[in-house]
Amino acid sequence: MWFGFFRRKKKREKSRETACKRLESILERRRSVAVTEIVSKAEFEENSEKIRQRIVTWVSDAFEVGKERVKVEFEEHNGYIVIITNVLFE
Secondary structure, three states: OOOHHHOOOOOOOOOOHHHHHHHHHHHHHHHOEEEEOOHHHHHEEEEEEEHHHHHHHHHHHHHHHOOHHEEEEEEEEOOOEEEEEEEEOO
C-alpha cells in the first residue's frame, strides 16, 4: 500500500513528443516521386489553376475533408516551383 506512494508518477507524454512521433510516421510513409517531365514556366502559368484543382480534389478525397478546407499555394524558390498544401481538419 505505501510502496505505491513512494513511486514516481509516470509523466504524461508531452504534446511536442506526440507531434514529433506523428511527423516521423508521416515521413516514413512518404514516397519519393521521380520527376518525369520538366515544365516550362509559361506552360505552368497556363495550367496552374488546373494543377491547383487536381491537388485539391485528390487531397479532399484522400483525407475525407471538404474542398473548401484545402488551401494550395505556389511559390518560387531558386528557380523551382514549390507547392504548399494546407489541410484544415476538424
